Amino acid sequence: VNAGTRRLARIAGVGAALAVCVVFAWRAAAGGRPARNVLVVVMDTARADRCSFLGYGRPTTPRLEDLARESVVFEDAWSPGPWTLPSHAALFTGQEPWEIGMAGRDLVPLPSGVPSLPDLLRAAGRATLCVTANAWISPSTGLTRGFDRVVPTYRGAIPGTASENHEVAYRWMAGEHAAGRPFFAFVNDVEPHTPYDPPRDFARSFLAPGLAPGVVQEARLVHLRRSLVLGLGAAPLPDDLRRAIGDLYDAEIAALDDEIGRLVERMRAGGFLDETLVVIVGDHGEGLGDHGWIEHGVRLDRELLRVPLLVRFPRARDAGRRVREVVRLADVLGTILEEAGADAPRGTGATTLLRGLGERIALGRERAFDEAVENAARATSEAAAAPMRRVRRSAYDGRFHLLDEEDAPLRLFDVVADPGETRDVAAEHPDAVTRLHALLPH
């Protein structure tokens, strides 16, 4: 018995030693030491296809183009939902929002039993900070749980600015760095979100000459006056208003890009950029008249779900790499935890952005919350608001995007051939419809 016990102990000891070696070897292969710090900046409401570092023709993101050269760019990153709450739920928990009850018609906060990114990084020894210009990231929604410090920069109905956000974040990060404390900073910037009111210099650079001042003013105030109507497609969107909205939106992206660039350069000058994992990510996109309506929150078209995503790994590892395969916001958590040397909770964080590429299906599910439906019905009509009551689901495999809307025929788009999703090809590709339909979330 003693000999058997000793043999078992020896085997167990060798096994444990091997496991440690494998972990270290894997860590070494993955780039060495864990990231000391983590910074996540959310470009709220930023569409991937309006960012020049992802190929947009207008120079909206020159600073991110520079940063992309020392980062890994994910060219086909998708959100699971068309608004802030479900998308941040995925980002913070590594789970799809419908798996934790956050994609339904009731406004459900982050469930208390679900571990989230700040919880996990704090448990891994990071000081944690949340700076938010968006009130969906607040104690009311549970998304600030786990942060040591939460700094909302919105005041009443006035959203905070990236300039304010980044000043707070930089000063805190520099202080933690100086004190020798590893940190996790989260920042949510809302420049691309309505109101479309960019700084004057940026507006001047992007507004088309010849747009009437009244039209530009209407675009700036569209969220107050007509967004519920235009957002439902319940009234025609005039071409000049659509152009003004798009130009102001581009200017907002550019203004945010400038602030992100400044923040990164300050971190570089402060001597802690290279030991920080930097994630720049959008949470969802925006309708800009592509399909006849504006804003976000209800539909699951590509312009609402495809988001910018760029990761600068510590010491600029894998600099310049471009990943074309589909990735999801839910994959970000596992990537951060792995890089930070933090434990992933069982059942979550199993996927990372760089593993299993080519195998991913991006899923979406949404039903507008009751209050939004009632508001829309009051502002327009019951008939116009009726589509908001429907459940929408989507599945995307890198080429085909299947859209399933309750009580409507399935639609399929080949986004490689038709990135604007203008032509339904469901009848031409029944196999793709069947395959993706089987994967739709319930």
Add this chain to the structure above:
Amino acid sequence: VRRSARAGLAVCVLAAGAGAFLAAADALGSGAGRSANAGATAAVVAIERDGLRYQYNTLTGRECLYDRDSPPEERRDLAADRPLDLRRLRRLLEAELGVPDLGVLHEPHRETADALRGLGYL
């Protein structure tokens, strides 16, 4: 989810957090915002009686009245059409929750709601 039931009465608290909202002067010295590190999460509280469902959203402060048995996609807010039922069920819910006015549940979230209105929500 917490459910309690009496004869013909059910209260559903879909999500509720514990703890008080704490707001402190900005400790970062930036002057760029306030600092809050804890707070109650919002909830949809509801009561069902006589085939009706009254619900109050503590985040938005808005109340709705529904036909309980209508399918979700056909659920319509009856608050404007049935003010007496609205008031009756509101009082029942207030009694069940032990609050003098449901508005006290909205108070911790008023600032959040105002900010969300600024972004075009609610």
